Amino acid sequence: LAGSTVCLVADGTGELYTKSAAQALALACSMAGAYLPGRPLVEATGSLYNQHIQAANWGLTREETYARRVGELIARLASFAPPRFSHPRVLMLHASEQQRSNTLALGRAILERLSAHCQVEEIGLLNGTVQDCRGCGYHQCLHFAQNSTCFYGGALSEAVFPAILQSDLLLFLCPNYNDALGANLVALINRMTNLVVKEDLGQKYVAGVVASGYSGGDLVARQLLGAMCLNRGLILPPRAMLLETAHDPGDAMRASGVGARIAAFSQGLLDALTSREKLG
Known part of the structure; x- marks a missing residue:
């Protein structure tokens, strides 16, 4: 993974462990040499209840919201370029x-x-x-x-x-x-x-x-x-x-x-x- 860029989708059958599993995977990817852009995770609990606020904002169903968020994450992954600074x-x-x-x-x-x-x-x-x-x-x-x-x-x-x-x-x-x-x-x-x-x-x-x-x-x-x-x-x-x-x-x-x-x-x-x- 050295030099790669990683984003994550965590899809759970229940309400637990999606975020903790994603955190563990994010740490492993970073320690293997990958970049993770800001907010690199889209997670879905089994009920998709964790989509309901954004779904209301967008006027979509929870399923549609989840799919849209994954699509946006893929677009951000494709366009990500690590910022560089002359004197950080x-x-x-x-x-x-x-x-x-x-x-x-x-x-x-x-x-x-x-x-x-x-x-x-x-x-x-x-x-x-x-x-x-x-x-x-x-x-x-x-x-x-x-x-x-x-x-x-x-x-x-x-x-x-x-x-x-x-x-x-x-x-x-x-x-x-x-x-x-x-x-x-x-x-x-x-x-x-x-x-x-x-x-x-x-x-x-x-x-x-x-x-x-x-x-x-x-x-x-x-x-x-x-x-x-x-x-x-x-x-x-x-x-x-x-x-x-x-x-x-x-x-x-x-x-x-x-x-x-x-x-x-x-x-x-x-x-x-x-x-x-x-x-x-």
Whole structure:
């Protein structure tokens, strides 16, 4: 699959597992070297109930809506061209403790390698309260978005969202807490509804670094790509996830072969973003 572009259709006989199966397949395709455009999935549960909102918008039956969405997905797949940037802007987002975090150490090592060819920025969400999305209705959310704010306002609206809009790659640092994304990152992703109701994020990339104390990094990676690529619509580049196992502080950077893995991951991101020469 190296260098290919992949979109997915998940058709289920019941109401369960279509999305989780698609997330697992999306991660496998990315790690095999494929691009996944933003929103690369059309799924159909057994009842097709998950088509009913779009069916009402289009004035079609659920079956007709499903067929139309698959056709549109095929057209997007055929026309997809990965965007390239002469000097990419990379935004690293995390909620990690400065002194002890294995994930942050890995992320900063990646930024150091990218900094010669990219404009890099780091934003930490650990300090202060990051309030989760309150679930405003669509029109209320759109009203806030058109005024470049959110119901809660604060640092996300004033600093983080503008930085996201200016970036070409979002690099999420995701320590594995209980086989799930951390609360602050989840709140950020949920609050990004305020962006996607107004902005098209389909020319931006998303990648992740996951450090697990024991195992399960793939579970966290699937949550991230499910939220940011399958749902929010960012592009998943080839080999978009660096997955490491490290429990004690400093273990990640002491692991055998970690330097080569960081170098390969960084070079892969640069290859996806631009046609520049190899990193030193």
